Amino acid sequence: MTLKKKKKETPHNFATSVLNYLNRSCTRLFCSPPTEEEKPRPSMLRHLTSKIKATGPITVAEYMREVLTNPVTGYYVRNNMLGPEGDFITSPEISQIFGELIGVWIISEWMGAGQPKQLKLVELGPGKGSLASDILRVFSQLRPVLGKASVSLHLVEVSPTLSRLQAQILTGNCSQEADAEDEPVYRRGETAAGLPVSWYRRLADVPTGFSIFYAHEFFDALPIHKFQRTEKGWREVMVDIDPEKPDQLRFVVAPSPTPASSVLIQADERRSHVEVCAEGGVIIHQIAQRIAGDGGAALIADYGHNGTKMDTFRGFKDHQLHDVLSSPGSADLTADVDFNYLRRIAGRDVACVGPISQRTFLKNMGIDSRMQVLLRNCSDMGDRFHFFSLLQHSRLARPKTVQGLNMDKKSPAPLPVAGFTELSFS
Numbered sequence: 001m002t003l004k005k006k007k008k009e010t011p012h013n014f015a016t017s018v019l020n021y022l023n024r025s026c027t028r029l030f031c032s033p034p035t036e037e038e039k040p041r042p043s044m045l046r047h048l049t050s051k052i053k054a055t056g057p058i059t060v061a062e063y064m065r066e067v068l069t070n071p072v073t074g075y076y077v078r079n080n081m082l083g084p085e086g087d088f089i090t091s092p093e094i095s096q097i098f099g100e101l102i103g104v105w106i107i108s109e110w111m112g113a114g115q116p117k118q119l120k121l122v123e124l125g126p127g128k129g130s131l132a133s134d135i136l137r138v139f140s141q142l143r144p145v146l147g148k149a150s151v152s153l154h155l156v157e158v159s160p161t162l163s164r165l166q167a168q169i170l171t172g173n174c175s176q177e178a179d180a181e182d183e184p185v186y187r188r189g190e191t192a193a194g195l196p197v198s199w200y201r202r203l204a205d206v207p208t209g210f211s212i213f214y215a216h217e218f219f220d221a222l223p224i225h226k227f228q229r230t231e232k233g234w235r236e237v238m239v240d241i242d243p244e245k246p247d248q249l250r251f252v253v254a255p256s257p258t259p260a261s262s263v264l265i266q267a268d269e270r271r272s273h274v275e276v277c278a279e280g281g282v283i284i285h286q287i288a289q290r291i292a293g294d295g296g297a298a299l300i301a302d303y304g305h306n307g308t309k310m311d312t313f314r315g316f317k318d319h320q321l322h323d324v325l326s327s328p329g330s331a332d333l334t335a336d337v338d339f340n341y342l343r344r345i346a347g348r349d350v351a352c353v354g355p356i357s358q359r360t361f362l363k364n365m366g367i368d369s370r371m372q373v374l375l376r377n378c379s380d381m382g383d384r385f386h387f388f389s390l391l392q393h394s395r396l397a398r399p400k401t402v403q404g405l406n407m408d409k410k411s412p413a414p415l416p417v418a419g420f421t422e423l424s425f426s
């Protein structure tokens with residue numbers, strides 16, 4: 001590690017110098033996770049049809065929750081959905097540079113917050129653990145910059161199978177499952193550099209304190225409710241058994257209001273069809289409250305829009321679009337994130353920046369030369385993939401004296417947030 005902590009470092013020129021450093025080093029150490037034998041699973045379709053026969057049509061949110069995260073038959077219980085052999089591929093799986101950039105962003109925000117002594121990295125939905133692994137590599141290379149800060153990694157992961165893959169890539173054999181099934185921390189481990197890693201099923205179980213939260217393609221996997229505007233008012237879209245084909249499911253519109261249709265639609269809503277991810281809203285609310293109370297920031301990267309799109313619910317299998325209702329449990333289900341909704345739920349206690357397109361974010365991070373593969377992938381993603389951030393209001397205020405940072409006191413501009421404005425390489 002040759003990068004020295006400079007005295008007159010700002011988060012922005014810090015990010016620039018780190019990128020110069022990264023340009024000269026780093027390769028991801030590929031470590032193939034152990035392949036688990038596929039266990040025979042009871043059919044998800046059978047499970048859903050018995051449920052519907054017993055209690056009537058289910059909401060799309062319940063359908064999505066069962067299909068993706070049912071502890072026995074859920075899609076994420078499988079271990080081979082990510083990557084070229086699986087159903088979809090994500091940016092952290094395409095290139096290590098993606099994770100390195102997020103690592104730089106995190107350190108830059110930690111500096112912007114005055115370099116607190118404790119830094120919790122909280123990742124939601126870590127997949128194979130590649131993003132965390134790339135971030136931690138940047139952290140170990142920049143150890144002198146982090147000084148004596150004590151860093152810990154906290155992973156919110158619902159899938160026991162994926163958590164084992166994450167443990168393998170992040171800690172090798174240095175992790176252990178909790179003895180009791182209901183422990184909030186269901187696995188603990190340590191990286192080779194001695195950094196503690198803990199696994200939780202829910203964000204609510206992660207200890208509080210200054211934290212940088214990040215989530216890549218997590219919010220789009222959370223259950224959405226779907227609503228249709230009708231002559232009688234808003235009605236919830238439900239999943240039912242097709243009366244003509246008992247082994248097939250179909251969408252129906254609830255004849256009367258449901259609890260969700262009564263509370264989740266905004267009075268001034270103009271669209272004719274709306275998707276609302278209430279679970280994502282709950283998580284954003286928790287993150288916003290933690291940032292407002294304890295300090296920190298959040299970076300959310302996902303397919304999404306600003307409250308303009310209508311029907312985005314779709315499935316992916318073998319890298320192809322897949323009908324959301326056919327062979328449930330065999331394909332990934334996803335819906336674009338409504339950033340407008342997240343912003344409204346985050347409320348006034350935090351500042352929100354973005355969403356901006358992934359292409360712009362990555363370009364602003366100043367890594368065109370290192371990013372050919374990812375940038376090519378970005379054009380395929382069009383305008384759908386975005387970065388969105390939650391910050392303490394003080395982070396965007398006119399700079400005063402921030403502890404540990406030596407800034408130009410005459411500057412009227414707030415400190416830029418890396419990625420959301422262009423880095424200057426002067």
Ligand code: SAH
Nearest residue numbers: 076090125126127156157158159216217221
């Ligand atoms: N971030 C990774 C993986 C995205 S796939 C990447 O970009 O490559 C979605 C991830 O979220 C998986 O790890 C999945 O198991 C996890 N997940 C999905 N729903 C979840 C929930 N309700 N709570 C916690 N984790 C969840």
